[in-house]
Amino acid sequence: MTNRARKPYIAGNWKMNLDRAHSLDLVKTVKGRLGDGGDREVGFFVPSIYLADVSAVAQGSPLGVGGQNVWYEDSGACTGELAPRMLREVGADRVLIGHSERRHLFRELDEWMAKKMRAALDVDLLPIYCVGETLDERKGNKTDRVLKKQLESGFERVKVEDAHRITVAYEPVWAIGTGETATTDQADQAHRTIRKWLAGKLGDEAANLIRILYGGSVKPDNAKELMAVESVDGLLVGGASLKAETFLPIIEYDKN
Numbered sequence: 001m002t003n004r005a006r007k008p009y010i011a012g013n014w015k016m017n018l019d020r021a022h023s024l025d026l027v028k029t030v031k032g033r034l035g036d037g038g039d040r041e042v043g044f045f046v047p048s049i050y051l052a053d054v055s056a057v058a059q060g061s062p063l064g065v066g067g068q069n070v071w072y073e074d075s076g077a078c079t080g081e082l083a084p085r086m087l088r089e090v091g092a093d094r095v096l097i098g099h100s101e102r103r104h105l106f107r108e109l110d111e112w113m114a115k116k117m118r119a120a121l122d123v124d125l126l127p128i129y130c131v132g133e134t135l136d137e138r139k140g141n142k143t144d145r146v147l148k149k150q151l152e153s154g155f156e157r158v159k160v161e162d163a164h165r166i167t168v169a170y171e172p173v174w175a176i177g178t179g180e181t182a183t184t185d186q187a188d189q190a191h192r193t194i195r196k197w198l199a200g201k202l203g204d205e206a207a208n209l210i211r212i213l214y215g216g217s218v219k220p221d222n223a224k225e226l227m228a229v230e231s232v233d234g235l236l237v238g239g240a241s242l243k244a245e246t247f248l249p250i251i252e253y254d255k256n
């Protein structure tokens with residue numbers, strides 16, 4: 001392993017894919033390959049209906065299991081939503097917040113993000129806070145502005161002492177599910193912008209505890225190259241996390 005400042009984190013986001021049987025098979029296979037998991041963190045973000053079963057299978061292994069979204073209230077008239085405590089109750093230890101599909105397809109508002117982050121942290125769910133620009137925003141040279149705005153809304157209620165539990169994922173919207181990956185330079189530049197912003201918000205020491213993952217068409221054949229970028233602390237993988245044949249080589253990016 002390289003001399004990294006932060007433990008690499010490889011996360012799979014299944015989105016609305018797989019069924020119960022395939023989910024459990026995949027978790028068993030990955031669990032079997034992880035060993036004690038000491039040198040890297042691996043997690044799956046699972047459709048909430050499968051969380052209880054997936055966490056039961058993952059139990060006793062270092063594999064993390066999380067929800068793909070969460071609401072910020074503890075209970076109430078919020079049809080179709082899940083409270084942070086509910087995710088915890090079915091075995092989740094982490095959660096995605098602000099994924100681009102939530103922001104763009106389901107019109108989630110920036111104003112909700114701070115509350116979601118706070119509510120997740122308050123019940124000990126480890127959040128991955130997702131940010132990323134659209135193609136139009138990139139073409140209009142607005143990438144930095146968009147990232148900062150998303151970070152400002154997500155981190156409004158974050159405290160310095162929360163930093164070690166938080167991960168940020170840079171997922172350019174134009175690279176998600178398109179087969180088009182950001183170049184290593186593009187990823188590096190965005191990650192540096194994010195780290196600089198975090199340092200300004202929380203101070204260097206706390207900011208240095210936060211991992212920044214890259215997501216967007218990560219595949220076995222580009223994982224090594226992306227992980228070689230010093231500012232990339234891990235990967236958030238969609239399509240390629242659905243099968244052991246493609247996800248295991250990404251987890252083991254440095255082993256071949």
Ligand code: 13P
Nearest residue numbers: 013176177216217238239
């Ligand atoms: P793909 O890897 O399928 O592009 O998805 C990325 C993503 O959105 C992960 O959260």
